[in-house]
Amino acid sequence: MEKVWLLVAVAASVVARAAAVELTFELPDNAKECFYEEIEKGTECTLEYQVVTGGHYDVDVLVEGPARQILYREIKQQYGQFQFTPDHTGTYQVCFSNEFSTFSHKLIYVDFQVGDEPQLPGVGEHFTAMTQMESSSQKVHENLNSIIDYQTHHRLQEAQSRKRAEDLNERVLFWAVGETLGILVIAVGQVMILKNFFADKKSNQAAY
Amino acid sequence: MTSKTFLSICLILGVFCAFSEGLYFHIGETERKCFIEEIPDETMVTGNYKLQLFDPRTGGFMPSSPGLGMHVEIRDPDDKIILSRVYSSEGRFTFTSHTPGEHVICLYSNSTKWFSGSQLRVHFDIQVGEHAIDYANVAQKEKLTELQLRVRQLLDQVDQIAKEQNYQRYREERFRQTSDSTNQRVLWWSISQIGILVGMGFWQMRHLKSFFEAKKLV
Numbered sequence: 001m002e003k004v005w006l007l008v009a010v011a012a013s014v015v016a017r018a019a020a021v022e023l024t025f026e027l028p029d030n031a032k033e034c035f036y037e038e039i040e041k042g043t044e045c046t047l048e049y050q051v052v053t054g055g056h057y058d059v060d061v062l063v064e065g066p067a068r069q070i071l072y073r074e075i076k077q078q079y080g081q082f083q084f085t086p087d088h089t090g091t092y093q094v095c096f097s098n099e100f101s102t103f104s105h106k107l108i109y110v111d112f113q114v115g116d117e118p119q120l121p122g123v124g125e126h127f128t129a130m131t132q133m134e135s136s137s138q139k140v141h142e143n144l145n146s147i148i149d150y151q152t153h154h155r156l157q158e159a160q161s162r163k164r165a166e167d168l169n170e171r172v173l174f175w176a177v178g179e180t181l182g183i184l185v186i187a188v189g190q191v192m193i194l195k196n197f198f199a200d201k202k203s204n205q206a207a208y
Numbered sequence: 209m210t211s212k213t214f215l216s217i218c219l220i221l222g223v224f225c226a227f228s229e230g231l232y233f234h235i236g237e238t239e240r241k242c243f244i245e246e247i248p249d250e251t252m253v254t255g256n257y258k259l260q261l262f263d264p265r266t267g268g269f270m271p272s273s274p275g276l277g278m279h280v281e282i283r284d285p286d287d288k289i290i291l292s293r294v295y296s297s298e299g300r301f302t303f304t305s306h307t308p309g310e311h312v313i314c315l316y317s318n319s320t321k322w323f324s325g326s327q328l329r330v331h332f333d334i335q336v337g338e339h340a341i342d343y344a345n346v347a348q349k350e351k352l353t354e355l356q357l358r359v360r361q362l363l364d365q366v367d368q369i370a371k372e373q374n375y376q377r378y379r380e381e382r383f384r385q386t387s388d389s390t391n392q393r394v395l396w397w398s399i400s401q402i403g404i405l406v407g408m409g410f411w412q413m414r415h416l417k418s419f420f421e422a423k424k425l426v
Contacts, residue, residue: 021332026242133355155376183404
């Protein structure tokens with residue numbers, strides 16, 4: 001009997017193919033990065049992406065199905081979410097493009113969730129209803145999942161703001177030093193040029 | 209075969225089946241692909257990967273390439289290498305962070321070619337914190353009932369949330385310091401710029417006045 005349960009569990013883990021991957025990667029300028037996944041039809045998938053740093057904080061996103069049909073296409077988006085349930089089993093691809101940018105690298109966060117979260121082993125295999133304890137602990141688990149999700153979004157927003165602030169800090173320093181040098185050069189230059197005007201006149205007068 | 213062996217074999221098979229067909233991407237043989245994970249300290253990160261070499265004869269990817277290896281290099285936020293090893297073409301790596309911050313995980317094949325060889329397909333899956341814990345394994349090792357396992361999962365989740373909140377406080381402090389520094393720099397720069405302008409103005413006038421006096425024009 002136990003072995004039957006185990007076989008059912010293994011079969012379920014093979015068929016269910018539930019996976020969620022969160023990746024943060026750097027997209028160089030003029031580059032396109034694609035991620036592929038084989039998805040069975042009927043599995044609900046969610047794609048979430050956000051540009052964390054780089055340039056104008058925008059990226060082109062393209063989601064294509066197995067027959068190269070376009071499921072989702074956005075130009076120059078900062079963040080977005082796309083939910084879809086595929087009608088056909090096959091290889092789906094998600095492409096991020098930074099081809100419109102000439103010199104800014106972008107840091108992109110992707111969260112690709114295929115199917116539901118895999119259940120704890122043993123849960124969901126009962127034929128009887130769950131007790132109150134079990135169902136309230138399930139509720140707590142779902143709430144905690146949602147807290148972790150909010151935390152992730154908060155972290156990304158904070159990372160974006162912090163990197164902007166660090167960029168600004170650096171730029172202020174360069175600007176201050178650059179402008180100081182500029183003022184000094186112009187001040188000395190003006191005096192030199194004025195002196196030059198009068199010196200020429202003097203030598204011209206002397207020539208006559 | 210004892211039921212324990214059977215259970216462990218089934219679990220191992222289940223684990224392998226679950227990740228061998230996950231998300232994948234293509235890289236060149238000599239190319240490096242890096243992923244960044246911003247994590248608090250004492251957090252476990254597990255990565256599963258599978259490397260496949262392009263087979264020009266069939267136009268597809270070979271199901272397994274035993275000769276190929278994957279070099280995994282992990283750097284901590286201070287740019288120190290905490291893991292740098294060559295693994296086989298399929299496997300998993302784990303590390304635990306000791307400092308909070310951005311860890312960089314770089315993958316590249318140990319191919320000895322100098323120019324970009326053929327394409328590689330890399331199946332990759334990365335799990336952080338409580339997602340990295342294999343509850344089936346925990347249940348079996350500690351003989352927990354379902355409810356106990358669920359409570360253990362909730363405890364791990366809450367632990368991760370607390371760590372992340374703590375890390376958030378540290379990041380926010382860094383952000384505040386950066387903003388304060390910018391504020392100070394702008395203030396000092398404005399004052400010094402006025403000072404420099406006034407100073408240069410005086411110098412110019414004095415210098416020109418003495419120049420014209422010397423030229424007997426004034």
